[in-house]
Amino acid sequence: MDRRGTPHRRHEKSSAGGALNLKVLIIGGTGEMGQWFAPFFREHGYEVTVWGSSGKVEVAERMGVEFAHDLDAAIGTSDIVIVTVPINITGKVISEAAPKMKEGSLLMDLTSLKVGPTEAMKKYAPADVEILGTHPMFGPSIPSLHGQTFILTPIDERCGKWLPVIRSLFEDNGAHIEVISPAEHDRFVSVVQGLTHFAYITIGATFEKLDFSVNESRRFMSPVYDIMLDLVGRILGQNPYLYSYIQMENPEVLRVHEAFMQQCSEMSAIVRKRDVEAFTSKMKNAAVHFGDTASALRRSDKLINSKIAEFDMLLDSIGQEIGVRHIYSGVVHTGIVKRVTPRTVVLESGNRMIPLKIENIRLLGEEEMREWKLANLTHHLRDVSVLIPEEADADIIMELISCNKDIVSIETIDRYEGVQGTRRLSVTYRIMIMGDLEPEMVQHGIEGQLKGIGCTVRG
Numbered sequence: 001m002d003r004r005g006t007p008h009r010r011h012e013k014s015s016a017g018g019a020l021n022l023k024v025l026i027i028g029g030t031g032e033m034g035q036w037f038a039p040f041f042r043e044h045g046y047e048v049t050v051w052g053s054s055g056k057v058e059v060a061e062r063m064g065v066e067f068a069h070d071l072d073a074a075i076g077t078s079d080i081v082i083v084t085v086p087i088n089i090t091g092k093v094i095s096e097a098a099p100k101m102k103e104g105s106l107l108m109d110l111t112s113l114k115v116g117p118t119e120a121m122k123k124y125a126p127a128d129v130e131i132l133g134t135h136p137m138f139g140p141s142i143p144s145l146h147g148q149t150f151i152l153t154p155i156d157e158r159c160g161k162w163l164p165v166i167r168s169l170f171e172d173n174g175a176h177i178e179v180i181s182p183a184e185h186d187r188f189v190s191v192v193q194g195l196t197h198f199a200y201i202t203i204g205a206t207f208e209k210l211d212f213s214v215n216e217s218r219r220f221m222s223p224v225y226d227i228m229l230d231l232v233g234r235i236l237g238q239n240p241y242l243y244s245y246i247q248m249e250n251p252e253v254l255r256v257h258e259a260f261m262q263q264c265s266e267m268s269a270i271v272r273k274r275d276v277e278a279f280t281s282k283m284k285n286a287a288v289h290f291g292d293t294a295s296a297l298r299r300s301d302k303l304i305n306s307k308i309a310e311f312d313m314l315l316d317s318i319g320q321e322i323g324v325r326h327i328y329s330g331v332v333h334t335g336i337v338k339r340v341t342p343r344t345v346v347l348e349s350g351n352r353m354i355p356l357k358i359e360n361i362r363l364l365g366e367e368e369m370r371e372w373k374l375a376n377l378t379h380h381l382r383d384v385s386v387l388i389p390e391e392a393d394a395d396i397i398m399e400l401i402s403c404n405k406d407i408v409s410i411e412t413i414d415r416y417e418g419v420q421g422t423r424r425l426s427v428t429y430r431i432m433i434m435g436d437l438e439p440e441m442v443q444h445g446i447e448g449q450l451k452g453i454g455c456t457v458r459g
Contacts, residue, residue, distance in 0.1 A: 114182035146174030190252035377435030
C-alpha cells in the first residue's frame with residue numbers, strides 16, 4: 001500500500017514489436033513535443049535518450065529517460081534519431097547530426113514543414129541511413145494518439161525498413177496515418193495551418209486594435225461566437241515563435257495570404273456599396289465550392305450541443321457532489337455544487353466556496369471521479385470478522401462484498417476453524433473504505449449485507 005492507504009497497482013508497459021533494446025535519441029527532447037514523444041517511445045519498449053540545448057537534465061529525469069551529455073556519441077549509437085526543434089534551425093540541426101548516424105538507423109523530424117527538412121536529410125544523411133519526414137497534426141496537450149492525424153512523407157528508396165515499423169507503432173496506438181509527398185504536405189498545410197492561424201491571430205490583433213473587451217463581449221455571445229473565441233484564444237495562447245515560423249518558413253503561405261486579403265478587400269467593398277446581390281453571390285459560390293455544408297452544420301451543432309449538455313449537467317448537479325478538472329492547471333476540484341451561472345460554477349468543499357469559470361473546467365465522469373478519489377484520498381481500514389454458513393465459500397462471499405461501490409478493496413486476513421461450539425469457518429475480512437465516506441456507516445451496511453446471506457458477525 002502507498003502512504004494514502006491505496007493498494008499499489010503494477011504499471012504495465014506495452015511494447016512495440018521489435019522495440020526491445022532499440023535506442024531512440026530525441027534532439028529537442030526537453031521541448032514540449034519532445035516531452036510528449038519521449039514517454040511515448042519509452043512506454044513502448046524503446047531505450048530513450050533526449051538532448052536539449054538548454055541542458056535541462058531534470059526534465060529527462062522527470063520523464064524517466066537519459067539525458068545525452070555526449071550528443072555525438074548518442075547520435076552514433078542510436079537506432080532512431082528524431083529532430084524536434086524550431087523550424088528555422090531544423091535544417092542546421094539535421095546537417096550537423098545526420099553525418100554522424102550509424103548504418104541502418106533512421107532519421108526523422110517532427111516539424112510542421114516537410115520540403116526543407118526532407119531535402120536536408122537527403123543531402124546530409126549517409127546513403128545507408130533511412131530518412132522519414134513526419135508531422136503530427138496535434139499539440140503536446142493531447143492525452144493519446146487516438147483519433148489524431150499523423151502525416152508521413154517518406155522519400156522513395158530511403159525508408160524501406162523503418163516506414164512499416166513507425167507506421168505500425170502510430171496506427172496501433174489509434175492514429176490516422178496520411179502518406180503524401182513533402183511538396184503536397186506543404187501545399188496543404190499552407191491552408192490547414194497557414195490560413196487558419198493567420199485568420200485567428202488577425203482576429204485577435206483586431207480585438208486589440210479596436211480596444212474591444214473580449215471578456216465583456218461574452219455577456220452577449222452566440223454559440224458560434226463562443227466557439228470562435230475559444231479557437232482564437234487557443235492559438236493566441238501558444239508559442240508565438242512557433243506560429244511565426246509556420247507563417248514565414250513555408251513559401252506557399254504568402255500565396256494563401258494574398259488570396260485571403262484579396263477576398264477580404266472584395267467583401268468589404270461589397271458591404272460598403274450595400275450590394276446585397278453581390279454579397280449573396282459570393283456566399284453561394286463559396287458554399288458550392290465548400291461542398292457538404294449540411295455535414296458541417298451537423299458537426300458544429302454537435303459541438304455546440306456538447307457545450308450546452310455540460311452546462312445542463314452542472315445545473316442538474318446542484319446540491320450534489322461533482323469533480324471537475326481545470327483544463328490549464330490540471331488540478332481536480334471536488335465539492336457540492338452550490339450555484340451555476342452561464343459562466344461560473346461554485347463548489348462547496350469543506351468550509352470553502354470555490355468559484356470556477358465553466359470554460360476553464362471539464363466535468364469528470366463517474367469513473368474518472370472514482371479513480372481520482374482512489375489515488376488522492378486517505379482511505380479507512382476496517383476489519384470485520386464473521387462466521388460464514390456451513391458449505392459456503394469465503395472467497396465468493398468476499399467477491400460479493402467487493403461489488404459495493406463504497407469499497408476500495410477487500411482481502412481475507414484470517415481464517416479459523418476452531419471456534420468453540422460451531423463447525424462454521426471464521427473469517428476476518430480487511431476492508432478499505434473510500435476516504436470521503438463515514439466508515440462506521442459503510443461498515444454497518446456491509447455487516448448487514450453479510451448477515452443477510454447467513455453470516456454471523458463476531459464482536
